[in-house]
Amino acid sequence: EAGVTQFPSHSVIEKGQTVTLRCDPISGHDNLYWYRRVMGKEIKFLLHFVKESKQDESGMPNNRFLAERTGGTYSTLKVQPAELEDSGVYFCASSQARGMVSTDTQYFGPGTRLTVL
Amino acid sequence: QKEVEQDPGPLSVPEGAIVSLNCTYSNSAFQYFMWYRQYSRKGPELLMYTYSSGNKEDGRFTAQVDKSSKYISLFIRDSQPSDSATYLCAMSALSGKLIFGQGTELSVKP
Numbered sequence: 001e002a003g004v005t006q007f008p009s010h011s012v013i014e015k016g017q018t019v020t021l022r023c024d025p026i027s028g029h030d031n032l033y034w035y036r037r038v039m040g041k042e043i044k045f046l047l048h049f050v051k052e053s054k055q056d057e058s059g060m061p062n063n064r065f066l067a068e069r070t071g072g073t074y075s076t077l078k079v080q081p082a083e084l085e086d087s088g089v090y091f092c093a094s095s096q097a098r099g100m101v102s103t104d105t106q107y108f109g110p111g112t113r114l115t116v117l
Numbered sequence: 118q119k120e121v122e123q124d125p126g127p128l129s130v131p132e133g134a135i136v137s138l139n140c141t142y143s144n145s146a147f148q149y150f151m152w153y154r155q156y157s158r159k160g161p162e163l164l165m166y167t168y169s170s171g172n173k174e175d176g177r178f179t180a181q182v183d184k185s186s187k188y189i190s191l192f193i194r195d196s197q198p199s200d201s202a203t204y205l206c207a208m209s210a211l212s213g214k215l216i217f218g219q220g221t222e223l224s225v226k227p
Contacts, residue, residue, distance in 0.1 A: 004160070031213055042121070043161070043205065043217040056214060091160055095213065106215065108153075108160030 002026070004094050004109035012115045018080040021112045025074070025094030032075050033095075033106060034067060038088040046090075049075060050097070082116045089113050120144050123206055123218025132227050136193040140206035140218045143187065147208040147216070150182050152191045155203045155220065164204075165191065196225045 005024045034046040047057040051072035069075040089111040095104035123140045153161035165180040167173045181190040206218040
């Protein structure tokens with residue numbers, strides 16, 4: 001079974017440009033999460049989808065970030081316009097809804113390393 | 118103050134040593150405690166998971182939770198070079214949102 005995949009693996013853009021990150025969760029996983037790790041800091045939660053609905057977007061830093069999950073399959077995270085502080089590694093994770101979401105194992109993708117110059 | 122504190126290391130030990138990794142937390146609402154392992158250029162991988170105070174053992178790994186002290190530990194016995202990675206503690210309350218520690222970089226030297 002394929003794991004969580006993310007594209008691209010690395011993106012280098014200039015300040016003010018737009019970047020779109022993509023996450024393909026494990027097939028059948030209703031829960032999809034985005035996290036981000038800024039250099040030197042801990043991995044931080046951005047948002048949580050249940051199927052196509054945003055369950056919790058409390059971690060989204062500001063309105064330059066837009067996440068979508070049309071059809072409840074893959075998800076995209078768009079940053080527009082990108083700022084220097086957006087640099088970091090963006091992780092996607094998915095979990096199968098078996099009951100309490102807090103106990104479902106989250107499987108992480110390899111991450112997208114975003115560099116904003 | 119961070120919700121979860123973890124010494125980032127780095128920690129270097131000889132092969133065969135016992136490794137102790139720790140996290141403290143401040144939020145009493147946390148009920149689920151996890152340890153993830155992350156190899157370079159990879160995503161975090163769940164290693165151990167527990168939801169109650171006490172010990173949980175899986176092979177060479179033991180996870181320990183002390184809710185009264187808000188302190189969790191991961192012990193690795195007979196450490197191997199293949200255990201070299203970053204170890205992240207993570208916690209959650211009732212939602213799926215994980216709160217991570219900063220991660221401890223471990224190096225096991227042959």
